[in-house]
Amino acid sequence: MTPDWIAVDWGTSNLRVWAMGSEGVLASAASEDGMGRLARDQFEASLLSLIAPWLGVDVTPVIVCGMAGSRQGWHEAPYRAVPCTPLDRAGLVRVKVADARAAVYIAPGLKQAKPADVMRGEETQIAGALALHPAFDGVMCLPGTHSKWAQISAGEVVSFQTFMTGEMFALLAEHSVLRHGMASGGWDDVAFDLGLSDALSRPDRIGAQLFTLRAEGLIADLPAAQARARLSGLLIGVELAAAKPYWLGQPITLIGAEALCHSYARALATQGVTARILPATECTLAGLASLARQLETAI
Structure with missing residues (x-):
C-alpha cells in the first residue's frame, strides 16, 4: 500500500x-x-x-x-x-x-x-468545514482546551477570539479547592443547565458562583457528578456571555469532540440558536486534503 x-x-x-x-x-x-x-x-x-x-x-x-x-x-x-x-x-x-x-x-x-x-491547527479544521460546506457564511466555534470563535465571510476568517474555557475547567476541577467535590466521570444535564443559567444571567459573579460549588458540597452534600456538570455550565455560560457578539443572530457551526460540541449546542439552544456539529477529524482531513490538491496543482 x-x-x-x-x-x-x-x-x-x-x-x-x-x-x-x-x-x-x-x-x-x-x-x-x-x-x-x-x-x-x-x-x-x-x-x-x-x-x-x-x-x-x-x-x-x-x-x-x-x-x-x-x-x-x-x-x-x-x-x-x-x-x-x-x-x-x-x-x-x-x-x-x-x-x-x-x-x-x-x-x-x-x-x-x-x-x-x-x-x-484550528485553521485547518475551519478550511475543512468550508471544503465540506463551501457556501457557509457565519461563525464557527471550535470548543476545546482553548475554544475559538471565528467569523467567516466569503471563504475567509475575518476575526476570531480565544477563550481558555477547557483549560480553566481542568485547572479548577483537578487542582483547585473544587477538586474535593468533583467526580472523574458522570454527568447531570439539569445541573449543567443550572450552571449555564447562573453564568449567563450574572457573569460578573463567576468567582462567587464557583465557590458555591465547594460550599454546597460541604453543607448540602452536592453530588460530585452534579458539581462537575455545574462547573462546566458555569464556564461555558461565561464564555457564551463574552462571545455574544459572535453568535447572536449568526449561523453557527461547531467543530470538535462530539460530547463537548453537544454541550455547546445545548447551551446555544437555550439562547434560541441552533448549531450544526461537524466532527473534528473529518474537518482536519478535509482541510489537509484541500492543501494536498493545491500542492499537486502547483507541482
Missing part, C-alpha cells in the same frame, strides 16, 4: 497520521509523541516511526498541521494575518528531512493584531 500523500495532525499531546489515497483514508496510526514531549531533533524519527511502512520508492508529500509548526515545535511556520483564507499553499513551510522518500510541509496558523490572538 503506497498512499498518494500523508496527512498529519501534530498536537501538543498526540501525533496522528493518515495514509491518503484517491478514495480517502487507506490507513491510520497514532502515538503519544506530541510536540510537548519532543526535542526539535526528535520530530523526524517520531514521524517516521509511524509512516515509514507507507513510504515507497517515489517521494510522498506529507502535509502537517498543528503544533509541529509552533515556535517550540519542529520548524516554525509563521502565522498568517487575518482577514485571510484559513489555508493557502503559499504559506506552507518545507522542512528538511534526512529521509528522501518524504517531502514534509507544515501549514501555518493564523494571527490577529487587535485584540491579539493566535490559532494553530
